[in-house]
Structure formats: structure tokens, C-alpha cells
Amino acid sequence: MDFDAMRDAFPKLIAAVPTTLTLAAVSLCLGFGLAVPLALMRVSKSRLLSGLAYAYVYVIRSTPLLVQMFLIYYGSGQFRAFFEAAGLWVLFRDAWFCAILALTLSTAAYSTEIIRGAIQAVPLGQVEAARAVGMSGVLQFRRVVFPIAMRLALPAYGNEIILMVKSTSLASTITIVEVTGVAKQIISNTFQPVEVFVIAGAIYLSINFIVSRAVTVTEIWLNPHLRTERAIRSTTAAAIH
Amino acid sequence: MDLTQLAWGDAGWGDELARGAVMTFVVATFAFALGILIGSAFAAAKLSRFWGLRLLGDFYTTVVRGVPELLIIFLVFFGGGSMLRYLGNSLFGFEGYVEPPVFVIGILCIGVSAGAYATEVIRAAVLAIPKGQIEAARAIGMGPTLRLRRILIPQAARFALPSMGNVWQYTLKDTSLISVVGLVEIMRAAAVGAGSTKEPFTFYLAAFVLFLLLTSLSNRGFIRAEKWANRGVRSQ
Structure with missing residues (x-):
């Protein structure tokens, strides 16, 4: 690598x-x-x-x-x-x-x-x-x-x-240069697909991780009647990490 | 819009598009089969007693479901290409460009992505089997292989069937992405036709309709298969 x-x-x-x-x-x-x-x-x-x-x-x-x-x-x-x-x-x-x-x-x-x-x-x-x-x-x-x-x-x-x-x-694929587009440009210039893939993949994973955390937090926020002590603790812990 | 462009034979592009549709179907079928194999293996890993295997299963499904398929295709296509070049050079002293086999790469990429979705489906299906069934099989002295073959697989397959229909639909649609690295399936055939006739709308509309046909027909197939699989099950 x-x-x-x-x-x-x-x-x-x-x-x-x-x-x-x-x-x-x-x-x-x-x-x-x-x-x-x-x-x-x-x-x-x-x-x-x-x-x-x-x-x-x-x-x-x-x-x-x-x-x-x-x-x-x-x-x-x-x-x-x-x-x-x-x-x-x-x-x-x-x-x-x-x-x-x-x-x-x-x-x-x-x-x-x-x-x-x-x-x-x-x-x-x-x-x-x-x-x-x-x-x-x-x-x-x-x-x-x-x-x-x-x-x-x-x-x-x-x-x-x-x-x-x-x-x-x-x-x-229709000429917009977003993360995958940039990744493809770098790959075809440097021929180092694995390195670029690891970084681009990590970026997408981080975005999606944040999205899924945010959804969980919103879910708990919108459902106060279903809240339990445990759920609150695990979410605050996840939000801190 | 000139629909005679879609005629069969030398006059039009109908036969090229049809061949593309066959290619789409073949790639999707192989990728789906590969997805079931991978999915079964990783579902077993996720349900395993060993935390190392469970971690591996989680890692696979998280990464593959969190990263765009297009990125995976670029990785395997360009990565596979440079690996082939390296191998060709060091083993056979072959200098020059080695084109990676897009057919194999397509099946591999789409199969790996289908496998991640199949993993979750199969895992849920196995968990849906009542525990008593496995205990009963054990009680009458069935070994693990026999249990798997006679109790686990037949029931898990029945539970998994509806969701596997969805996985198949994803797989079929995802094959269109392989066109970006040059495999001549529906999308590529349409792009070639669009390029040489300057009628992009006609050709992409044809591709649209072909995909609609493929998904609708296979959807019917899955509904039939479900009926067949549930023929011995009591219903309300």
C-alpha cells in the first residue's frame, strides 16, 4: 500500500x-x-x-x-x-x-x-x-x-x-465530478486503484455512518414515550464516540 | 423519434439490443448465484459462535452496503487490470496492456454486492426457523449435515424466497453499472446505437423498456415460485 x-x-x-x-x-x-x-x-x-x-x-x-x-x-x-x-x-x-x-x-x-x-x-x-x-x-x-x-x-x-x-x-457518469468521479480521475491518472478506493470508500462509509447515527438519534427524539434508560445511554455514548 | 432504428437484422439495432438483454440476464443470473453462495457463507459467519467470524461478517456487509457499487466496479476493473499486467509481466515476460475480462469482473462485482444483501436475508431466514425444529432433529439423532440438508435449508429457503426476489431485482438493475467499463449489455448496446444514430432518446427508451420487461417477467417467476414453495403450508 x-x-x-x-x-x-x-x-x-x-x-x-x-x-x-x-x-x-x-x-x-x-x-x-x-x-x-x-x-x-x-x-x-x-x-x-x-x-x-x-x-x-x-x-x-x-x-x-x-x-x-x-x-x-x-x-x-x-x-x-x-x-x-x-x-x-x-x-x-x-x-x-x-x-x-x-x-x-x-x-x-x-x-x-x-x-x-x-x-x-x-x-x-x-x-x-x-x-x-x-x-x-x-x-x-x-x-x-x-x-x-x-x-x-x-x-x-x-x-x-x-x-x-x-x-x-x-x-x-454524466460528467458531474463528485467523490466517485474524482476517485475515477485519480485512478486513471495514477493507476493506484486500491489506495484511492480505500480513501473514497472510507469517506462514503463515514457519511453513511453519520446518517444512520443521526436517524437513530432522531428516532429517539421523536419517540419520547418509548424511551428507556438504556436507549438514551447507548445513544449518548454513540454520539460522544 | 424513428422506431425503425430498432428493427431486427442489418437494418436496425433490435438484434444488438436483444443480445444485450441476454447478456444482462446471464450476468445477473451468475451474479445472483454467486451472491447466494457468498450470502450463505457470510450468514453462517454472522450466526457463528466465534466472534472473529461474526466480526468478519459484519465488516463485509457494512463495507459493501455502505460503498457505492460503481466505486467497487472501478476498484476491481482497474485493480484487476494492473494485477493481470503485473502477473503477465512477471510470469510470462509479457509487456503491454492486458484488458481485464469485463464479463468475469461484472459477475464478481455484482455478485459481491448481491452477496451483502443476501447475507442479511439468509441470516433472517435461518433465525425465523422455530428452535423446536432443530431440537427435534437433534433429538432423533440427526447429524449436523443431515440437519442442514433436511431441516434448515428447505425451511430457510422458503422463508428467504420473497426477500430474495428483491435481491434479484437489485442484481438485475445493478448489472447496468457494468456498462461503464465496457461490457456489452443492454445499456452499452443502447449507448452504441445512440452514438451512431444520434437518437439517444429512442435507444435509452428501448433500454428502459427492456429492463421493465426483464424485472416484470422475473417478478412473476418469483411469485409463482413462492406459491409453489408454500403449497404445503397452511394458510388463513
Whole structure:
């Protein structure tokens, strides 16, 4: 193992971390914003609405993210004249826009299923109680169903965040230079794949470790009624380490 | 959009794309099989009495599930290439560039990644087997191998089947990543077609549809297999 190569690679890879985090954070936020209405469509009584949402989720989850990204970034070039006429070409020729669009559409589909599962797992008694005190549908959702569903969804959504951090690496295939992109550049210049891999891998692992810790802490913070002495102690210990 | 580009034979790219689809399916199948082997071995390690083996199992699943597959592919492709060059040079005195075999590398990378997910699935399946079953087998004097073959594996396989369907779907989709190092599967075939016809949307849409077909069809296969595996189980 060549430690000098690792020392050289480290600052370059670290410099790319903000790019990776921006891609993940922006698309997770936008994706979540799409997923909540989609999940509501999924649980709605209208067969048309739930069918549409299911079709979207099914198609996105059945195809690789790489195909979706290429379809948006390279595929849009075929309709350049149309996009130019519509004034949208500025967006579609930009790799950042295409990467975030593809990542957003993908995480929206996976999150829809997570949120749908959580909404359906909200105990019926809670909804009945809300109805009994005369809450309207919207108020029921805002005060009872949604907050409880979010707590139930948190562990699965934590996994989705980690998957998204990993998925941002695909943006390197459409010219965005994030951590994996930089790693590939260094590897093809120095031919020292193992050294670069160890550093880049460690960076991704640290990000994902922090994410999973943060999710656990949030879970405990959101579920004060389920807290036990032991859980608190182990989390504070983990946060200190 | 000119769909005649997708015609069969010399006139279009239909047969190239179909061959790509076959390649995707073959690589995914081998990688899935490799994933099951690796997954079984590491599930056994994670359930082992020895802390060293348990640690090894945790290390493998944590690293592979925490690092992007694309990075693993770059490591194995470039790392394997320089190792082959080194071996070729020192053993046969061969100077020059040795292209690493992308087919093997693809199966290896995707298999290792599928193995990490399979490990968790198989571990959970083994833990789902009621303890009494193993005790009963032991009580009538079955040896460890016989216990494994007659009690553990048949039941664990049944419990693991639904989640293994998900692992298969991940595997199938992950094979698209191998295109970045040049294996001619669906994505690569589509990229070649897109490059020479200047119709990227047509070709990536074709790739999209091919993947949709592959996952939908295999999904049906898994649902059938589940029905078959549970035919002797009482249901509500």
C-alpha cells in the first residue's frame, strides 16, 4: 500500500464531498415533497389516483437509475429543438439539473412506498379518536396521521437516505465530478486503484455512518414515550464516540 | 423519434439490443448465484459462535452496503487490470496492456454486492426457523449435515424466497453499472446505437423498456415460485 498516494488523494476526494452531499440533500428534499402527495394518492379510495401513483412507483423501481439518468441527460438532446422552443433547453443541457431530476424521481418512488406503508400502519384507534373529537379530514392528517406515520417511516427512510448517498455516485457518469468521479480521475491518472478506493470508500462509509447515527438519534427524539434508560445511554455514548 | 432504428437484422439495432438483454440476464443470473453462495457463507459467519467470524461478517456487509457499487466496479476493473499486467509481466515476460475480462469482473462485482444483501436475508431466514425444529432433529439423532440438508435449508429457503426476489431485482438493475467499463449489455448496446444514430432518446427508451420487461417477467417467476414453495403450508 502506497501511503503517499493516499495522502495525495485524500484532500482531492474530501473537496468533492460537498458536491456529493448537495446532490443527495437536494434530491432527497424534492423527492420527499413529491412522495407525500404520491403516497396519499396510493392510499386514496379513488382507483384512478392510486393506480396512477402505483404505475409511477412500479416503473421507476423496475428500471435502473443509470438508464433513467441517461434517458434524461442524453435523451433530451434528441428533442433539442422542442426544448429550445419551450425555453427549457437551459435546464436540460445542464448535467446538474438532469442528475437532480433523475435522483429526485427515483427517491420519490421508493419514498412513496415507505410513506404509504407508514400511513397504513397508523393504529386505527388514533384515527377514530381524532374523528371522535370532531377533527376534519385535513386536520386529522396534519395533527394525527402524518406525525405518527413519519415516526413509523423513519427507520426505513434512513435506509433510503443511505441508498441515495450511494446513488449520487451515478452522477459521475454524466460528467458531474463528485467523490466517485474524482476517485475515477485519480485512478486513471495514477493507476493506484486500491489506495484511492480505500480513501473514497472510507469517506462514503463515514457519511453513511453519520446518517444512520443521526436517524437513530432522531428516532429517539421523536419517540419520547418509548424511551428507556438504556436507549438514551447507548445513544449518548454513540454520539460522544 | 424513428422506431425503425430498432428493427431486427442489418437494418436496425433490435438484434444488438436483444443480445444485450441476454447478456444482462446471464450476468445477473451468475451474479445472483454467486451472491447466494457468498450470502450463505457470510450468514453462517454472522450466526457463528466465534466472534472473529461474526466480526468478519459484519465488516463485509457494512463495507459493501455502505460503498457505492460503481466505486467497487472501478476498484476491481482497474485493480484487476494492473494485477493481470503485473502477473503477465512477471510470469510470462509479457509487456503491454492486458484488458481485464469485463464479463468475469461484472459477475464478481455484482455478485459481491448481491452477496451483502443476501447475507442479511439468509441470516433472517435461518433465525425465523422455530428452535423446536432443530431440537427435534437433534433429538432423533440427526447429524449436523443431515440437519442442514433436511431441516434448515428447505425451511430457510422458503422463508428467504420473497426477500430474495428483491435481491434479484437489485442484481438485475445493478448489472447496468457494468456498462461503464465496457461490457456489452443492454445499456452499452443502447449507448452504441445512440452514438451512431444520434437518437439517444429512442435507444435509452428501448433500454428502459427492456429492463421493465426483464424485472416484470422475473417478478412473476418469483411469485409463482413462492406459491409453489408454500403449497404445503397452511394458510388463513
